[in-house]
Structures are given as structure tokens and as C-alpha cells.
Amino acid sequence: MSTSSSSSSIKTSRWLAFHALLVFAFLYLPIAILILYSFNGQGVGGFPPRNLTLSWYRILFSDAPIWDSVLNSLLVAAAAMLIALLFGIPAALAVDRANFPGKALFRRLVLLPLILPGIITGLSLLMLFRVAEVKLSLLTIILGHGTALISVATTKVFAGLQKLNRAQEEASLDLGATYWQTFWRITVPNLKLSIIGAALLIFTLSMDEIAVSFFLIGRDNTLPLEIWGRLRRGITPEINAISTIIFMFSLLTIVVWYRLRTRAEVTPEIGAELVETAGRS
Amino acid sequence: MATTTEAGFTDKSKPDSTSLLSIRSVAKHFGKNIVLRDISLEIAEGEFLTILGESGSGKTTLLRILAGFEQPTSGEVWMQGERLDTQPPYRRRVNTVFQHYALFPHMTVEQNVGYGLQVAKRPAEEIKSRVAEALAKVKMSTFAKSKPSKISGGQQQRIALARALVNRPRLLLLDEPLSALDANLRREMQVELKALQREVGITFIFVTHDQEEAMVMSDRIALLRSGELEQVASPREIYHRPATSYTAQFIGHTNLLYADVRQGTAMCDRLVWPTSLPDGSALFSLRPECIRLARIAPPAIGSANPLSNIRFRATLRDQAFHGATDLLHVESDGGLILTIRIASHDLPNSKAPLEFEFSAADAIPVRDSDNKNEERR
Amino acid sequence: MFSRAYRAAITVPPLIWVAAFLLVPYLLMFCYSFWSVSESGIIIHTWSLNNYHELLTKPVYWQTLLRSMWIAARVTFFSMLLGYPLAYFLSLHAGSRKDLYYQLVIIPLWVSYLVRAYAWKTILGTDGVMNTLLQYVHLTSHPLDFLLYSPFAVVLTLTHIYTPFTFLPIYASLEHIPRNLVEASHDLGATPQQTFWRVIFPLSIPGVLAGATFAFVLSLGDFLAPLLLGGPSGIMISNIVVSLFGAAYNWPLGAAISLCMLVLVLALIFFSERLEKKWSFS
Numbered sequence A: 001m002s003t004s005s006s007s008s009s010i011k012t013s014r015w016l017a018f019h020a021l022l023v024f025a026f027l028y029l030p031i032a033i034l035i036l037y038s039f040n041g042q043g044v045g046g047f048p049p050r051n052l053t054l055s056w057y058r059i060l061f062s063d064a065p066i067w068d069s070v071l072n073s074l075l076v077a078a079a080a081m082l083i084a085l086l087f088g089i090p091a092a093l094a095v096d097r098a099n100f101p102g103k104a105l106f107r108r109l110v111l112l113p114l115i116l117p118g119i120i121t122g123l124s125l126l127m128l129f130r131v132a133e134v135k136l137s138l139l140t141i142i143l144g145h146g147t148a149l150i151s152v153a154t155t156k157v158f159a160g161l162q163k164l165n166r167a168q169e170e171a172s173l174d175l176g177a178t179y180w181q182t183f184w185r186i187t188v189p190n191l192k193l194s195i196i197g198a199a200l201l202i203f204t205l206s207m208d209e210i211a212v213s214f215f216l217i218g219r220d221n222t223l224p225l226e227i228w229g230r231l232r233r234g235i236t237p238e239i240n241a242i243s244t245i246i247f248m249f250s251l252l253t254i255v256v257w258y259r260l261r262t263r264a265e266v267t268p269e270i271g272a273e274l275v276e277t278a279g280r281s
Numbered sequence B: 001m002a003t004t005t006e007a008g009f010t011d012k013s014k015p016d017s018t019s020l021l022s023i024r025s026v027a028k029h030f031g032k033n034i035v036l037r038d039i040s041l042e043i044a045e046g047e048f049l050t051i052l053g054e055s056g057s058g059k060t061t062l063l064r065i066l067a068g069f070e071q072p073t074s075g076e077v078w079m080q081g082e083r084l085d086t087q088p089p090y091r092r093r094v095n096t097v098f099q100h101y102a103l104f105p106h107m108t109v110e111q112n113v114g115y116g117l118q119v120a121k122r123p124a125e126e127i128k129s130r131v132a133e134a135l136a137k138v139k140m141s142t143f144a145k146s147k148p149s150k151i152s153g154g155q156q157q158r159i160a161l162a163r164a165l166v167n168r169p170r171l172l173l174l175d176e177p178l179s180a181l182d183a184n185l186r187r188e189m190q191v192e193l194k195a196l197q198r199e200v201g202i203t204f205i206f207v208t209h210d211q212e213e214a215m216v217m218s219d220r221i222a223l224l225r226s227g228e229l230e231q232v233a234s235p236r237e238i239y240h241r242p243a244t245s246y247t248a249q250f251i252g253h254t255n256l257l258y259a260d261v262r263q264g265t266a267m268c269d270r271l272v273w274p275t276s277l278p279d280g281s282a283l284f285s286l287r288p289e290c291i292r293l294a295r296i297a298p299p300a301i302g303s304a305n306p307l308s309n310i311r312f313r314a315t316l317r318d319q320a321f322h323g324a325t326d327l328l329h330v331e332s333d334g335g336l337i338l339t340i341r342i343a344s345h346d347l348p349n350s351k352a353p354l355e356f357e358f359s360a361a362d363a364i365p366v367r368d369s370d371n372k373n374e375e376r377r
Numbered sequence C: 001m002f003s004r005a006y007r008a009a010i011t012v013p014p015l016i017w018v019a020a021f022l023l024v025p026y027l028l029m030f031c032y033s034f035w036s037v038s039e040s041g042i043i044i045h046t047w048s049l050n051n052y053h054e055l056l057t058k059p060v061y062w063q064t065l066l067r068s069m070w071i072a073a074r075v076t077f078f079s080m081l082l083g084y085p086l087a088y089f090l091s092l093h094a095g096s097r098k099d100l101y102y103q104l105v106i107i108p109l110w111v112s113y114l115v116r117a118y119a120w121k122t123i124l125g126t127d128g129v130m131n132t133l134l135q136y137v138h139l140t141s142h143p144l145d146f147l148l149y150s151p152f153a154v155v156l157t158l159t160h161i162y163t164p165f166t167f168l169p170i171y172a173s174l175e176h177i178p179r180n181l182v183e184a185s186h187d188l189g190a191t192p193q194q195t196f197w198r199v200i201f202p203l204s205i206p207g208v209l210a211g212a213t214f215a216f217v218l219s220l221g222d223f224l225a226p227l228l229l230g231g232p233s234g235i236m237i238s239n240i241v242v243s244l245f246g247a248a249y250n251w252p253l254g255a256a257i258s259l260c261m262l263v264l265v266l267a268l269i270f271f272s273e274r275l276e277k278k279w280s281f282s
Helices: A002-037 A055-061 A064-097 A103-115 A118-131 A138-163 A166-174 A179-208 A211-216 A223-233 A237-263 A272-280 B059-067 B109-119 B124-137 B153-165 B183-200 B211-217 B235-240 B245-250 B369-376 C004-032 C050-057 C059-093 C095-110 C113-124 C129-136 C151-175 C179-187 C192-220 C224-230 C237-245 C251-279
Strands: B019-030 B033-044 B048-053 B074-079 B094-097 B171-175 B203-208 B220-225 B228-233 B255-262 B265-268 B271-274 B280-286 B309-321 B325-332 B337-343 B354-359 B364-366
Touching: A002 A237, A002 C059, A002 C095, A002 C113, A002 C151, A055 A237, A064 A103, A064 A138, A064 A179, A064 A223, A064 A237, A064 C004, A103 A138, A103 C004, A103 C192, A118 A138, A118 A211, A118 C004, A118 C237, A118 C251, A138 A179, A138 A211, A138 C004, A166 A179, A166 B094, A179 A223, A179 A237, A179 B109, A211 A223, A223 A237, A223 C113, A237 C095, A237 C113, B019 B059, B019 B203, B033 B059, B033 B203, B033 B228, B048 B059, B048 B211, B059 B094, B059 B171, B059 B203, B094 B153, B109 B124, B109 B153, B124 B153, B153 B183, B183 B211, B203 B211, B211 B235, B220 B235, B220 B245, B228 B235, B228 B245, B245 B255, B245 B280, B245 B364, B245 B369, B265 B280, B271 B309, C004 C251, C050 C059, C050 C251, C059 C095, C059 C151, C059 C192, C059 C237, C095 C151, C113 C129, C113 C151, C113 C224, C151 C192, C151 C224, C179 C192, C192 C251, C224 C237, C237 C251
Parallel strands: B048 B203, B048 B220, B094 B171, B171 B203
Antiparallel strands: B019 B033, B019 B074, B220 B228, B255 B265, B255 B280, B265 B271, B280 B364, B309 B325, B309 B354, B325 B337
16 A cells, blocks of 8 residues: 555656646746847747847847836836835834834735735826826836835845844843944844845836836836837837846846855745735735 | 731841842733732842742743833832933843843854943943953853854853943843753853852842742842742742742742641641641641651650650652652641652651651741732731 | 834834825825716816716626636636646655755746736737747648737736746745644555645645735736737726726726725735635644
């Protein structure tokens, strides 16, 4: 009986491995195609790819509107990151260690953009700016991204706080450090990894964000909106080329992040705690 | 409130010298949960006081109030004429050795010890020399550059101690600092800690749930039970003259004898002994080591003899070997189960009753802790 | 242990931000949904239930909503079908390669959503990779035209996008199951199948619920994949909202639909949370 059950478990294991292979193929197929066709001389589509060339990259590098939109996106991402951290870190601290009326509502509101479809966050802010008579511009996108991504900072930092031993902060106060000194000397260094992780994640998510930006856009495009505009006009491998470059940058970010983490000898799961917390928001 | 007045220890339990710290009617409620009620305690300069209690007795809360991490719901804490409980933790000349040490993992041992001086913005030279001195005092100089995660539990404990003492506090609070150490190291540290306290002369308030630890180290023990002080006295006094049945049971083993007192004689089953208590029912604590095997045949079994040496006959139920001593469980002729501690000794392996005796003076009258409300009325 | 000033300093700034940029906008959305718009395109601030009445009486709105929910349900189902066995394989069968595989699931998340949707478009189009490949190997002579501009394309793309999102919480919940429970089950004579259905699966339900909620809610509110790949038959409720806020210029009606979506989504999250609590035992 034990042999039959172990042979059936090996069989199960093989099936699972095969299934995993298929899922990975499904996940990576579009990415592979995307990269491959950025080198395709015949344009997007058409099998097999032929006339492999770098000309799309050459065209891309002399395409001023794309690079303007990249600069805009970088600006937006940096500013949104700053806002999200500036308000998200205190929000996490508040949820962890302060009691005030409406705390439950506050907690939910902060985390809501994480699980809500972007269209709702985008539209509700659009109405706010309309009523407040704020002209749509990069600034409104920054405010939108900042607001939506506070949830990421809060989630990550809150997860970090759960691991932080509160006795350390007490020890600091006990040794004569004020709250302010304790925050900078003990709290922040202990949360360093969570904060860096959150910052990287916020930056990348903002670079990619389109649903909220879609409604808050003024005259200047962010990169995803620039791509979106071009997709509607007809597609060229130039888009594959810029996507490939951004993908490579993202990969680089991941590698940097894992290096940092391994050095700190901790193994939180990037994104996982985020999704987990979002599910429980 | 269980003051010690009735048992007559009040005067001794008050410190002789002027007190350093004065806890006045402190109470702490967490919502409906009353953790501390009406605690008053004076602590003398240079004293080693242990707050002893089971988990949930409120001892850690009391310590946290002294450190400044909790605010008392009512009452005050004063330190030499200055109100302490309204001060934030960082303004108090009180330092704490935390239960799991709470060393900062991102700093070296040296940085940990120098932290308090650094946030106080002392000159670099002074920090350096005082840190070195503190590390030398706890024999950890060679580990100055290590990270806390790289040193053992006992070493971390020393660093936590150095980190607190380097600030020259008026009062050092220690929250079960030895509980994470294994038994041998623990005993070693008890002796070392006590010696260190004598050397630096700083007042220590030590929190523990371990009554043996409390006995070994303290000048005085404050026994806390469900948020109230059960008794405050020196270890010897608290052991030999427990005020309540709870104290008697919590500190060491004891036999509790429920007796009827009539005209200066206490009676419990067939045991009878003289007492000065008034008529009525009374409770006595009789330590197991106060009962001996009787050597000479008695004149009359079960009667009080004029020399206050009470003899009785009992059957051995159980004998447990504890090294130097044996612990016996016996049943007296009257059906009373008693615990007796005697020097390790092979008893005749028979069912025949044995003769035991104790002195009337060793039967200590105690208040019944389980019956507090009755007594208050 | 924290002073009043400290608690005020960490609470007040985020509270103000959240009130200004989340609470007020949601309330505005609520208000807008009762207003109306005049012929000349001016918002009329009188309160009525007209928008909601229109939603209930015009079939196009609730039919599209139902279609969106049907698409979202399929996306959720397929994401589960792909995500659960993958998570199970990684957590219990992948051994030392676990971390590597885990990263492999995460990496596609770093490729822009838009770009991945676009990649599917280049694959599924009439002259796309798939059709030309099929013709190249002579499996078909004519391009298959159901591939693009259909609900199929939308479901496929959204499944691709949300599979990692369903995977993550399921994997986390599987990882939290103490391994000695599995051993105990085997020790007590349960077969691997019995162990799965009686021990592992019940303990992973909170992760399943979180993942399913995520996939359903986010795909329900999607409007870019339908615009890009859906064609007329793949229109979803958010596309209607987008057009009401754009060319059709009826913000109040758009707000009413958004609010319905918001309520639906919040109700879903609420029930999923309830169930999760019921199924979490730690």
C-alpha cells in the first residue's frame, strides 16, 4: 500500500511539474514575443520573425515625444514616491500605535486603492479636481499616484513594524533619547528594508500606472499614456523596443533589491505581503 | 489591601534611610481590566528590591510605570521630592534592563552601550572612556565591535546591563533579566548581579516570578498578587513570618493548618498546640522542615506537652528524594495530610506509624488569602 | 508608551491627506450620482434618483454589468486553475528550487500591464504571431478571427495578468501551513489525496479567497484590455463609464455607475473577509 501511494504521489508530482511548466510558458510567452519582435524588421506580428534589426531601437532613440514622456514618468514616479512615503510611513505608525476615533475607517480608506479598480480612484479624484477647479496636469497625476500608492507604503512599513520589537524603542526612550531621536535612530534603521522595498515598488508601479493617469492627464503624457496613444494609432515594434528597455530596467531593480535583502539576511516576500494585506484590508 | 500591619511587620518593612522612590497609591486599569490597585511602596537609596509575582500579577506593569512606558490611572510616583510619573521616559534618571535585552541589532555592542551618552550629546572622549569602563565592569571589553546577534544570551545580558549602568541612573529596573538563561548560568549571574549592585551602589528594582531568585538576591521582596501587595519584607522575614497563606505557599512549601482556637489552644484534627490568638477559627503555616522525626517515645500521643513540643503519629504515604533532603507525605492519625522535609534518610520500610514532632512556635498564624473579602468587613 | 504629541504627529498628516484625497472624492462621487447634466453640458446640482432609474430601466447598463461580471468570473476561475496547482507545486514539491520558481512567477508583474496586453494583441491579431504561425505550419489556411476583438481575448489577457496575483496569497497561505500537520495526516493513515482535501486545502482557503477577490474585483473594473482587445462584443462596464466621462459627457450617470461598482466591490471584499475569518484558525 505504501509503495502504491508513493508511486501515485510521484505521478502527482510529475503532473504538477508539467502544469507549472505550462503556466510559466503562458506567463512568459507574451514577454518573449515582445522582446523578440522588437528586433523584427518586418514589423509586429508575422511568423517567423525575419530581417532581425536594431533599427527600431535607433528610431526609438531619436523619438523625442517618447523620451519626454519617459522624463515625465520619472518625475511623476519620484514625486509620487515621496508623497506616498511621507504619508504612508506615518499612516503605518498610526495604525500600529495610535488609537483615535475612526481608526478602522481610516485603515480601510488608506488600503482601499490597493484593491479597488484604478478607474474608481481615478474618477473620484477627477471629480475632486473639477470641483476644486484644479487644472489637470502632471501635478494631478502626481497627487493621484501618491494617493493610490500610500497604500503600498503603509502595507510594507506596517509589515516591517510587526517585526520590530517595540522594546527596542522603549529601550531608546529609557536611555534618554527623545521620541524624535528614537524615530531616526531606532525606528527608521529597523524599517530601512521595508522602506526601501516600498520605495522601489511604488516607483515601479507609478512608472507603469495607467488607469488612474488615464483620467487625470493634462497636456503632458506619461510613458504608458504615450504608448497608449500610439497603440490607438497603429502599432510598430518601437513600442516593443521601449517596453524591452523598461523590462530590463525593472529586472535590474529586482536584482538590486534582492542584493540588498540578502545582505540584510532577511527573507520577506516581495509583493506577497502586499497582496496578502490587500486581501485582508 | 493587604498591608502588613496586622502581622506587625510594618515598621521593619519601611526603609530606615530616607527613601529614594516613593510609590503612592498607584493603580492601573486597562479598560475594565484592573491590573494594579492601590500600590504604595517606599524604596530606599541603594536597596535591592525584588517585585515578585506570578504572571499576570501586575509586576511588569508596575515596572513599566516606573520606567515611564505606562501612565498610572491614579496615584503618583515621586523620586526624591520630584514628581516622576508625569515625566516622559527619556527625562527620568531611571534605566531598564529589558526582559529580552532589547539590544539594537543594527549597532555594535559599543554603539549600544554608548547610545544613552550619545543622545545626551556627551563629548566623544567622555563617551569613549565611559563605554570602555562599563564594558570592563561587565567583562565584555573584547566584544566591543561585535553585533549583538553574534554574542551569546549571557553576553547580551551583560551588554544590556552595561548599556543601562553607563548612564549612572538613580534607579535601575530589571525586568526578568535572567529568565532567558539556562539554570547554571542563571545562578552564576544571580551572584554576579548582586555583587555588581553592591559595587555600584545603585538602587535596583528587580522583577521576577522565580521565588528562589528573589530570596537569593534581594534586600527586600515585595510580593504582588492580582495587582495588590501581599507582603513587603526581607527574604528571611517573608519566609519565616509569612503574613498570609498565599505568601506562605508561594514562597517555599508549607502546610496550612485550619485550626479552632479556644482559650489559648489551637486544635486541628488531633493536633493541639498553644497560641496567643483570640478564640475563633484561625489558619497556621507550618513549614515542612519544622517537622522532625521524634526520637524518644512520647509520654502521651497527640497531647500538647508543656514544652510546646507537639508530637503526633502518622503513616508514610510517599517519600521523594531531593538530594540533601527527603520530602515525605504523611497522613496523621486524624487523617491530616502533611508534607515533611527531613535530612535524607532511609526510613523503615514498613506500614507502621512513625512519630513526628514540631514546636508550637513554628506554627505561624497567617491570614487566609482566599477569604479576603470576609476579613475586610 | 507613546506621548500624545508623538501620536498626533503620526496620525494627523495622513488623516488629513486621506480625508482630502480619498474620503472627499468618494463623497463627491456619491453626490454627483444624484445630480444631472443640462443640454448645454452644465452640471445641475439638484438631487434626484433619475440616474439610478436609468440604470435599472435601460438594459444596456445592467446587461454590460452582467457581462463584465461573467468575464471577471471566468478570469477568476482560470487564474485559480492556473494559480492554485502552481502554488501547491512550489510550496510542497519544488524543494530547493522553490525560491527561484517564486521569482519566476513574480517577474512578469514587473512588465507593464499595458505592454503585456499589447503583446497579446500582437499575438492574437489577424496578422498576428498566432495566426501567421498557424498558417506557416499549415494548420489553417485562413486567419482565425475569433482570436482578437472578442471576450475570449479579454479573458485570456486578464487571466494572464491576474494569475500571479491569485498565486501570491495562495502560496503564502500554503507556506503558513506547518509541515508537521501534513506529516501527522500521513502518520494517521491518510493518503496524499485525503491529506490534500482534508488538511491542506481547508487551511489554504483564506489565500484562495484573497486571490479570488483580487482577480475578480480588478478584472471587473478593467477598461483597457477591453478597449485594446475586446471589440464590440467585449465591452465592459468600465468602458461605458469612460465614455460617459468622455465623449458622451454625462458625469452624473457615470458617477452613478461607478458608485454601483464601488458598492459591489466593497460588498465582495466584505463577504470575502468574513469567509476568510471563518476559515483562518490561527
